[in-house]
Amino acid sequence: MSLGSLPPEPIPGADPSGIGVTTVAEPPDATAVAVATGMLPAGKPRSTFRRGLEVFLENKLAVTGLGIFVFMVLFCFVGPHLYHTNQTLVNFTNEELSPSGKYPLGTDANGFDILGRLMVAGQVSLEVGIAAALLATVVGVLWGAVAGYVGGVVDSFMMRIVDAMLSIPTLFLALVVVSMVTPSKPVLILVIALTSWLTTSRLVRGEALSLRTRDYVQAMKMMGGGGTRAVLRHIAPNAVGTIMVNATFQVADAIALIVTLSYLGLGIRPPQTDWGTMLSNGTQYLNDGYWWMIVPAGFCIVIVIAAAIFIGEGLRDAVEVRLQQR
Amino acid sequence: MIRRVLQAIAVLLLVTMFTFGLLRLVPGNPAIAIMGPQAYRNPAAIRQFDQVYGFNRPWYSQYWLWLDHLLHFNLGYSWSLNQSVASLLSNHLPKTVFLVGISIILALIIAVPIGILQAVRRNRFVDHFFNGFSTLFYATPAFLLSLVLIWIFADKFPIFPPEGPQGEGLAVLFTNFNALVLPIISLTLITIALFSRYMRSSVLDNLVQDYVRTAKAKGASERRVLFRHVLRNSLIPIATLLGLLLPAIFAGALITESVFNYPGMGYLFFQEALKQDYPVLLGITVVVALATVVGSLLADIAYVVLDPRVRYVSQ
Numbered sequence: 071m072s073l074g075s076l077p078p079e080p081i082p083g084a085d086p087s088g089i090g091v092t093t094v095a096e097p098p099d100a101t102a103v104a105v106a107t108g109m110l111p112a113g114k115p116r117s118t119f120r121r122g123l124e125v126f127l128e129n130k131l132a133v134t135g136l137g138i139f140v141f142m143v144l145f146c147f148v149g150p151h152l153y154h155t156n157q158t159l160v161n162f163t164n165e166e167l168s169p170s171g172k173y174p175l176g177t178d179a180n181g182f183d184i185l186g187r188l189m190v191a192g193q194v195s196l197e198v199g200i201a202a203a204l205l206a207t208v209v210g211v212l213w214g215a216v217a218g219y220v221g222g223v224v225d226s227f228m229m230r231i232v233d234a235m236l237s238i239p240t241l242f243l244a245l246v247v248v249s250m251v252t253p254s255k256p257v258l259i260l261v262i263a264l265t266s267w268l269t270t271s272r273l274v275r276g277e278a279l280s281l282r283t284r285d286y287v288q289a290m291k292m293m294g295g296g297g298t299r300a301v302l303r304h305i306a307p308n309a310v311g312t313i314m315v316n317a318t319f320q321v322a323d324a325i326a327l328i329v330t331l332s333y334l335g336l337g338i339r340p341p342q343t344d345w346g347t348m349l350s351n352g353t354q355y356l357n358d359g360y361w362w363m364i365v366p367a368g369f370c371i372v373i374v375i376a377a378a379i380f381i382g383e384g385l386r387d388a389v390e391v392r393l394q395q396r
Numbered sequence: 397m398i399r400r401v402l403q404a405i406a407v408l409l410l411v412t413m414f415t416f417g418l419l420r421l422v423p424g425n426p427a428i429a430i431m432g433p434q435a436y437r438n439p440a441a442i443r444q445f446d447q448v449y450g451f452n453r454p455w456y457s458q459y460w461l462w463l464d465h466l467l468h469f470n471l472g473y474s475w476s477l478n479q480s481v482a483s484l485l486s487n488h489l490p491k492t493v494f495l496v497g498i499s500i501i502l503a504l505i506i507a508v509p510i511g512i513l514q515a516v517r518r519n520r521f522v523d524h525f526f527n528g529f530s531t532l533f534y535a536t537p538a539f540l541l542s543l544v545l546i547w548i549f550a551d552k553f554p555i556f557p558p559e560g561p562q563g564e565g566l567a568v569l570f571t572n573f574n575a576l577v578l579p580i581i582s583l584t585l586i587t588i589a590l591f592s593r594y595m596r597s598s599v600l601d602n603l604v605q606d607y608v609r610t611a612k613a614k615g616a617s618e619r620r621v622l623f624r625h626v627l628r629n630s631l632i633p634i635a636t637l638l639g640l641l642l643p644a645i646f647a648g649a650l651i652t653e654s655v656f657n658y659p660g661m662g663y664l665f666f667q668e669a670l671k672q673d674y675p676v677l678l679g680i681t682v683v684v685a686l687a688t689v690v691g692s693l694l695a696d697i698a699y700v701v702l703d704p705r706v707r708y709v710s711q
Contacts, residue, residue, distance in 0.1 A: 230403065234410035237688035238681055239643035241650055245669045246418060246677050326537045333539045334654065334666060346537075353543060356551060364547075368540050376535035 122388035132384020138377040142370070146192035155186025169362055176362035178351065187348065188366055194344040195332075196374070198258050199325035205263035206324070207317040210270025215305045217271070218278025219297060229275065232268045240265045244327060248336045258337065262324050270316050277309035284308075311389035318382035322375045329371050345371050397700065404693040411685045412466065416459050419678050471679035476671045481679035484664060489683070490566050492660035496649050498580055500638065503587035508631070511595025512622065515603060526592070533589035538648050542582045542655035549578060560658030579656045586648040590641050591634065598630040605629075632703045639695030642688045 126132055160180045169176045174185050217228040235243075243265045251257055278301075281287060287304050306313070331337035332346030340347075345367045352363030428436065431445065445451070453461070465472070471481035514523045533541065550558035560579050561572035602608065603626060611621045650662030657663065661680055668676040 230406050230410055233403075233407045233689075234414055234685075237407065237411060237643060237685040237692075238414075239647040239650070239684060239688075241647035242665065242677075242681050242684060245665065246674075246681065249669045249672050249677070250421070322535070330537050330539055330651065333537070334651075336669065349540065349543070356543075356547060364543075368543075371537060371540065372532070372535050375537075376531055379531055379535055 126384045126388040129384040129387060131380045132387075135377040135380030135384065138373055139381060142192065142374050142377070143196060146189050146196055149189040150186065153186060153189070155183040157182055157186055157190050176360075178348075178363055184348075184362055184366055187343065188345070188370060191343045191345050191348050191367070192370060192374075194255065194338055194342060195325055195328055195346070195371075198255055198262065198328045198338075198344070200321055201259045202262035202266070202324040202328070203317055203320035205259060206267040206320055207270055207313060209263065210267035210316075211274050211306055211309070211313055212301070213267065214271035214274030214276075215278045215301045215309070216297075218275040219282050219301055219305055221279075221282070225275070229272075232271055235265075236268045240327065241330065244331060245334070245336060248331060253331075253337060253339060255338065255342075258328060258331070262327050266320060266323060266327070270313070270320065273312055273316055274306075274309050277312055278305045281305050281308050311385075315382055315386045315389055318378055318385055322378035322382065325371070325375055325378070397697070400696055401693065404689055407689050408686065411689065412463060412682065413459070415678050415682050415685070416462055418681075419462075419674060420455065466682065471682070472675035474668070474673055474676045476668065476673045477676070481676050484676060485661065485679065485683060487564060488659060488661045488664045491658065492646075492649055492653070492662060494566065495576075495579060495583060495653070495658065495660055496645055499583035499587050499649075500645065502580065502584045503591070504634075506584070507588045507592045507595050508627075508634075511592060511630070512599050512627065514596040515599035516622070518600065523596075530589050530592040533585055538582070538586050538651040539655050541585060542578075542652055545578050545582050546655070558656070560653070560656040562657070562659065579652050579658050582656070583645075583648055583652045586652070587641075587645055590644055590648075591637055594637050595630065595634060598633050599626060602626045602629045629703075632699060635698045635702065636692075636695045639688075639692030642691045643684070646684050646688075 160182075164177055176184050178184055178187065213228060213232070217225045244261050247261045247265075248258070253261075282300070282305065287300055290300060290304065328337055328344065329346035329349075332344050333350045335350065337346055338344050348367040349364060349371070352360070352367065355363055428442070431441065451458070469482050471485065473480050474484060477484060510526050514526050517523050536544075546558045549556050556577045557575045558578070559575060561575040607625060607629075608621055611625050612618075616624070646662070649660065650665055652658065653660045653663035654666040661683075665677060665680045
């Protein structure tokens, strides 16, 4: 279930970013089309990185997303050092208090300060989400690059494995695996990564198929370079734009998945908590009108995921510019 | 085309191997799980159980046995519900198919016009407005969306019950239609969020095609071009997309059903995941995966039928 990681095959030439006339990121003719349609000045191109950065910074949503994401990371990891709360000892004398000067966002059923708890819980959600997305990206890139570079039977076989795993919904697979083991942070990272590297590998394989025919890869092979070198030094670095965009969307999806698993009671176990667990606990008080147990956690989840999506979309625009100029 | 079908068969085989592998990894002893912990006192009974159900055979032989059972719709026996997985599925699957089917249809009815509107008014207010909406729904995890719906429409303004229709069989769905409204709205919104932007980009894609200019040059009205030409062509990729999104929609159904206590397959899956009832979990996994593989194969075939320009050529 992901936005940016959907395999691009079904809609050739789609322009999800909406910045311009639709051109697929097929480098050779993309430049020509872009120039022809007046998107690019026909003069000497500036540094592609600079140009990409400019496009990213022009995108207000992307910059806002980046700001929100950085703020949330600081909130969760630096916040507890500035705003000290007791998150270990249960205190029933001040349970379920509504927001006040002492407890800006009230307290939960165990008497924990909700604002402080949001920070601690957010650490788990963000750590698991980001680490799982990075691991999934690494696995996906290697798998896709090897399949695309080697080609032939190996490629078909590797891609059929991806197809087979893709046909099982991520959530179902994750639930089966999580029910077999006691979920801790490393286990959850592993489970989420192992169920979400598939779309990355498809995208990277597509890139590798075109990259392996390039002159510089051919030249390197002539000089006696091996497959490992081709994949690690040439294919993966040249697909970096696609990989970065995809990794950002992976973060959004991974956070959504960990929060969902926790909400369903199969995520992180007490005494540790994350935003999904907080929501799950809070919903028991839905009928009592204790909104402060539900709204803050829900708000954090939505804005972090939305921020990641906006960053991803901004990056995609920037990368498209990069590809057009290549 | 034959190549595509062969690919689908290979994928199906891999799915069964994968599921079987998971089944083997599962901790615990099936004999104990079914006969109860008392069986430890009677090793002979365990040996007999293993003999009868083939658990003493080597793994490849067990795989064949399992595959053979699968082909005969024998998906094993639940460890906790004292029922065969097939009978559980026959009870729960139709409800999920109903929920998913209605939601997909509703989602298409809503998302297609919005996609066209967005593409025609690209980068105007309407476009940004709906883009914002779809991002918001995409960023909201499915369970949160369902919770918000319950909060607003069952708690603050008690219009609909917070729980799906209970009871056995499909008939209860129709006698208690009010209870169906919230689960359907929830899954429809989830589904719209999944493919609304693809609809928009598909229309955008077609708007710059030569045939649009040709049609306009021949004097066709804006409306006619849009609905006779662009709409039809834009719907083609959506067929494939639906095939690809099926797993995500099933995942959405699992969450919706769990939140609303809607007794479908996803709800069953979630309940049995809590009880570590692996035969049910893996039976459902196989069924969903097979549905996806067949669904995306059908979608690809539909693609070729709908769009004569596309042909599968052997490499």
